[in-house]
Amino acid sequence: MTASTTAPSEAQHTNAHIDPAAQVAAAGFVPVQTRSERPHSFEPSDFGVPTGREVNWKHTPVAKLGPLFEVATQNDGVSYTFETGEQYVSSSLAAGQAPRGEVFLAEDVTAAVAWQGAADALHVQIPREEEVAEPVLVSVAGLGADRRADAHIVIEALEHSSATVVLQHTGSAQYAQNVEIIVRNGAKLTVISLQQWEDDAVHLAAHQARVGADATLKHFVVTFGGGIVRVNPNIELAGAGSEGYLYGLSYADAGQHFESQVYMHHKGPHTKGDVLYKGALQGQDAHSVWIGDVLIGADATGTDSYEANRNLVLTEGARADSIPNLEIETGDILGAGHASATGRFDDEQLFYLQARGITEEEARRLVVLGFLTDIVQRLGIPALETELLAAIEAELAEVNA
Template sequence: MTMSTQAPETAQDAHAHVDPAAQVARTGEATAVPVQTRSERLRSYEPADFGVPTGREVNWKHSPVSRLKPLFEPAAANDGVTVEITAGSEYVSTPLAIGQAPRGEFFVPEDLPAAVAWQGASEALHVRVPREAEVAEPIVVQVTGQGADRRADGHFVIEALEHSKATVVLRHSGSAQYAQNVEIIARDGANLTVVTVQQWNDDAVHASAHQTRVDRDASVRHIVVSFGGGVVRVNPNLELAGAGSNGEMYGLAFSDSGQHLESQVYLHHKGIETTGDVLYKGALQGESARTVWIGDVLIGPDATGTDSYEANRNLVLTNGARADSIPNLEIQTGDIKGAGHASATGRFDDEQLFYLQARGIAEDEARRLVVLGFLAETVQKIGIPSLEEELTALIEKELAEGASA
C-alpha cells in the first residue's frame, strides 16, 4: 500500500502532463524518475504524445507489445468490425463526432491504442438512457470481427441520464485487430450496469479502454468477461465523482494455451461517502496461458467516508500457465470507513478434491465442480440469467476441451 499526501492532477492538467518515460523514449534524455502512480500518468488525445511502447513502460511491461503492435497505428480502411444493435435500438441516438458532447466530457486516453482509437473513430456510437427511464431488458451491442488481418478503431458513449436504470451489454466475436474506447457516464441518481463480453476467435487482437464517471448518488456495475482472443487487454477506469456514488467492478477470465487476457483496473474515489468493490477472477489452462491483472485504487484527499475493497484471485489448472496479479492502494486522506486489497494465485485445493473424491466423485468431475464453484461468484454478479447460463456453459466447454487435450 502506498500512502501519499499530494493531491492528484485534474483531468485537464493530466492531459498536458508529459510522462518522463515517454520523454526518454523520444529524446534519449532521462529528465526524471518514470511515473509509477496511475493518477499521474500521461493522458492525451494525441497519439504522438505517448511514443511507441517498448515493453519497459510501467503500463506495458506485462503486455505482449509485439502482438499488440497493429493497434499502435490508425486503421486505414477502418473496416475490421461491424457494429449492430441487436436489442434496445430505440435507446441509440445520433452518432457523436469528435468534440460533440457528451463525447469527451470525461474520457481522455491513457495509452497509445486509446489515443489512436479516439482519432480513428470519426463517429461514436451513443447509447442514451432517458431521464427516469427504467429499461427492463438489456441493451445489446454486437461487435463482429471481419478477419484477423482487418483493422478497426471504435468509440462508444454510454450515458444514463438522471435517475434512470439500464443494463448495456457489449458483445465481441469473430476476428479483428480492434482498438476501442468506451465512455460511460452515470448522471445523478442513475443505476447503470455495463457488461463487456470478449468471445473473439483465437487470432483476434483487442485493446479497449473503458472510462466511467459516476455522479451524485449514482451507481455503476462494470463487468469484464474474457474467454476468447489471442490478446485481449480491457482496461477499466472508474471515477466515483459524486457524493454518495457507488462503483462495482467485476471481472472473469478463462485463458487457454497461447491466450493473453489482461485488465488494468483503476478505481478513483473522488467524492465523499463513496463505496467501491472490485473482484476479478481468472482460470488458466494450457501451455503459455496468461492472465494479467493490475488493480489501482486511489482514495483522493476529499474522499472522506470512503469504503473500498479490491481483490483478484486466480486458479492455475495446468503447468505452463502464468497469472500476474498486482494490487495497489493509494490513500490521500485519513478520514475513511475502510480500505483494503487482496490477491491470491494457486492451484486446486487438494483438500477440496479429496473431500469430493472421498464421497465417490470421480477426479475429473471433482475438478469441474471446484472450478465452477470458484468462478460462479463472479458469474452470479452479472444479474442477467440468460447470460449467466451462457457463461456457465462456456466454462463447462473450456474445461471439457482442456480435459481432452
C-alpha cells in the same frame, strides 16, 4: 522518456547509503509511480510506440500489437448490430461534440489511436427517469483477423434512469476501442463487456467512467476468447454517495493473453467501491494479467473500498500476474483493503469431494465451477449466465480430455 545511464566515476563509489529515488531525480527524470500521474493526450505521437519497458506495457506482448499503434487507414474491421434496444441509440458524436470527451482522457497510445480513428462515436443514451427492463445488446462482430477498426462508444445514463448495456464481441479483428461511460446523478447502470472472439483476434480497450451523486455503476469484463485481449477500466466515483462495482471473469487457454488494468478513483465523499476479478488458466503459455489501482482522494471522506484478484492455474505452462495497489490521501474513511491470490487446486477440497465418492475429474470440475460461478451470478441476466456456465463447462471438457 528514459533516464540517463551514465556510470558514476570511481570517486563517487563510497560506502554511504544509496537513495535510488534521489539518484533518479538527479538524473532529471522521475518515472510515473501511480496510475493518477499518467500523462493524457489524444495525439498518438505524444506517447510513441511502446517498447515493453513502460510500466503500463511491461506485461503485454507489444511486439504483436504493431497495427494497433497507428490509426486504421480503413476503419472496416467490425460491424455493429443492435440485437435489442436500438431505440436508445442517439445521433453519432464527432470529436469535440458533447458528451463525447466529457469524461474520456486517453492515457495510452491505443486509446489515442481509437480516438483519432473513430470519426463518429456510437452514442447510447438512457432517457431521464426511464427504467429499461431488457438489456441493450450491442453486437460487435469482427470481419477478419487482418482487418483493423477503431471505435469510440459513449454510454450515457441520464438522471435517475436504470439500464443494462451489453457489448458482445465475436469473430476476429484487430480492434482498438474506447468506451466512455457517464452515469448521471441518481442513475443505475450496468455495463457488460463480453469477449467471445476467435483465437486470432486482438482487442485493446480503454473503458473510462464517471459516476455522479447517489449513482451506481456495475461494470463487468468477461473474456473467454481472443488471442490478445486487454480491457482497462478506469472508474471515477465523483459524486457524493456514488458506488462502483467492478467485476471480471476470464478463462485463458494455451497461447491466449488476457489483461485488465483496473483503476478506481474515489473522489467524492461517502463513496463505496468493490473490485473482484477471477480467472482460470490452462494450457501452455496461457497468460493473464491483472493490475488493480485504487486511489482514495483527499476529499473522499467516509469511503469504503476493497479490491481483490483470484486466479486458479489448472495446468503446467500457464501464468497469472497479479498486482494490487492502494493509495490513500485521507485518514477519514470507513475502510480500505486489497488482496491477491494465485494457486492451483486446493488438495483438501479435492480430498473432501473424493472421500464422498466423487471422481477426481468431477471433483476438479466442481471446484472450478464453484470458483467462477460467483462472478457469473452477479450479472443478473439469466440467459447470459446460462451461456457462460456452458462455456466454462466446455473449457473444462478440454482440460479433462
